[in-house]
Amino acid sequence: METGLDFGDLPEIARAVERLTGMGIYYRQPYSGEYVFTAFSGSHQDAIRKGMLKRDESPGKFGMGWKVPYLHVDPADLGRSYEGLIRINAQSGKGGVAWVLEREYGLKPPRQMHPEIGATVQKVSDRVGRELTAEEVHRAFCDEFLHPQGPYELVGYWPRPDETDPTHIHGETRLRIDGVEKTATAEGNGPISAFVHGLQQLGIRGFAIEDYDEQAVGKGADARAVAYVPLKLAGGQVLFGVGSDTNIDQAAVRAIVAALNRQAAKWAGKK
DSSP states (O other): HHHHOOOOHHHHHHHHHHHHHHHOOTOOOOOTTTTOBBBSSSSHHHHHHHHHHGGGGGGHSSSSSSOBTTTTGGGGGGGGOSSSSSSSSSSOOOHHHHHHHHHHHOOOOOOGHHHHHHHHHHHHHHHHHBBHHHHHHHHHHIIIIIIIIEEEEEEEEEEEEESSSSSSEEEEEEEEEEEEEEEEEEESSSSHHHHHHHHTTOOOOEOOOOOEEEESSSSSGGGGEEEEEEEEEEEEOOEEEEEEEEEHHHHHHHHHHHHHHHHHHHHHHOO
16 A cells, blocks of 8 residues: 655654754665665675665566665665665675675676686685775786786787688787786787797697687777686686787687786796
8 A cells, every 4th residue: 555655864854853853764674764775794795795786677577676685675765775785894795895896896707707706805804804885806816816916917919810721820929927018929819829830839828718808998089998808727626817908809809818827926936
């Protein structure tokens, strides 16, 4: 039954009550508490993220406009935003971290990456001993996957289609290895294949690339390509690198170099 009650400005009402009574509202108080729509648990965050991504299907499947696990009321109906639904601390899991990267930065790493990203961010939260901001989550992601420290630095990569067969690529790779610049020229059935063959000429072997994911972040002239490339190592382990550039091929080769730096760091840690 329609009650006619409007709680669309409930946060302001709550602030007025606290100001007038001098009493703070319990942070888990139903409807008005600061954390009432917030999930820290990894399993809850993953369920909320999946539910939010499928909100458009709710009317057809459930006969109602809102159906999200662990959130029985649409926060917007109570004047709340969706930004605070998932907050990141040491209890958080892969789903919560993926939500922050998607919602705040437009990044959509493939599902296979989520466990590794979640573990990376969890280590940071454990180290600082507190909740992480969205900016800190993004920085942890970039430090580990986009700009990892290591012996390899891409100076430049120039792929050129063959004059008679445009599917055949000639690629020139310039890579700085431990501060020493080296050049390789190789061919392949695509820009990435030619780049990998160039790396092999430089003595960098022991991995394969079977597929990778890509996306565009931003719109128009400011759009950038982001590539998520998994290196399949000789022992069967898969290690992801991320690259960003205005050109998707350049983003992919940057991601390969990032993954190689991550591999070098892991090997150094085992010694």
